[in-house]
Amino acid sequence: MHGAGGAVFSDLLGKTLTKYKNNNAGGIGLESLDDGAVVPFGEQNIVFTTDSHVVRPLFFPGGDIGRIAVCGTANDLAMMGGKPVALSCAMIIEEGFDIDVLERIVSSMDSALDECGASIVTGDTKVVEKGSLDGIIINTAGIGAVKKPVRDNGLKPGDVIIVSGTIGDHGLCVITAREGFDLGEQIKSDVAPTWGLVESAMNAGEIHAMKDPTRGGFSNAINEMADKSGVQVRIYEEDLPIRRSVKSASELLGINPLDVANEGKVVMGVAKDDAEKILAAIKRHKYGKDAAIIGRVTEGKSVIMETSIGGERFIETPVGDPVPRVC
Structure with a gap:
């Protein structure tokens, strides 16, 4: 945990x-x-982040550990408003790991880098004794460039909360694949690079705060944004985009889809007057078709769900992600 x-x-x-x-x-x-560090460099700012990846299983519907390794780091840069430029990659590999499997992983990383518009420019490889590691661990670090960074603590009363797509896809995909549920293509991971979507949104209006709802899911991300900003966020339950298949699987497993990881989504706090323009820009992107306005920012300090039956309840920070080893 x-x-x-x-x-x-x-x-x-x-x-x-x-x-x-x-x-x-x-x-x-x-x-x-925050999702990364901002290092001033002349008139620009360098955004720097790092991430290690231990997902199990290595391959799952919609993605694999290689795609997550690239997208996870590139998305952390994007959450700061930074265009991904260069990544490093370090692999720790268990003795006896299949070279053909390794090549599948590296090929997937290459395809994800194409989408990100970035390259791996340096790296390291270590091999450890059989039995001392569960296959492979991948660490990626990345740098991006930005003039005006976006932080996750910039929410202001009056802001509108936008989520760029359906919630809970990745976490439910990984746990059902891990436990051997054969759901065909009903649940797929959302792992994808978000920079193109974020860039379109930034060009459309004023974004005050951003975060990707990875470990701990939407619940963790929105609570962290609200707490750091010193505001209250009110979420509209009926407007939350959750796939029917994800809802069904989460009910079967007793898991709240708001608490599990996503790997290709963005939670944004945007200026009210720009919300519809930003939403339209996101929806035009291939990874933003299910984007929705899901809440608003007010005075106070909490995250409250306005339920579909007219009640209210707190959205709490999860103690930990109910699905371990998802990224």
């Missing part, structure tokens, strides 16, 4: 991983706990 991105991880991060001064550097690094 400490690796699952929820409240338990936040406690570990605050009490252990960032308490030393050089792990918390000068207004550009970990102290903001």
Whole structure:
């Protein structure tokens, strides 16, 4: 649970991983706990991020560990408003790992890089003894360029909340594949690069905050945005885009689809006057067809769901992701 991105991880991060001064550097690094660090460089800013990938199974409907490794890092850059430029890749591989499987993974990474418009420019490979690792671990780091970074703590009362597509797809896809449920193509991962969609949205209007709802899902992302911004967010349950197949699988497994990871979605807080223009721009992108306005920002400090039957309930930060090893 400490690796699952929820409240338990936040406690570990605050009490252990960032308490030393050089792990918390000068207004550009970990102290903001954003999707990446912003490093001023002349008139530009460099966005820098890193991510490690341990998904199981390695291949699943709609994606694989290679595609996640590229998209996960490129999307973290995009959430800061940064165009992905270059990635590094380090692989730790278990002795005996099939070379043909490795080639499938690398080929998938190459296809994802084509979509991102970025390249892998440096890397490292290590091989460890059989039995000391579950196949393969991939670390990718990335840099991007941006003039005016977007943070996840910029929500303002009056803002509108937009989500770029259906929620819960990736997490439910991975758990059903892992547990051997044969659902055909009913549930597929949403793993995809989001920069093109984000760029279109930024050109259409004013975006105050962005976050990708990966580990801990939408619940974790929206709570983090609200808490850092010091605002209340009210979500409209009936407007949340969730596929019927995902709802059915989540009910079968007893999992809240708002708490599981997505790998190709964006949660945005945008200026009210620009919301419809931004939504239209997102919907024109191939990964944004199911985008929707799902809430608003008000004074206060919480995340509240306005339910479809006219009630209200809190959306809490999950303790951890209910589906481990999804990315």
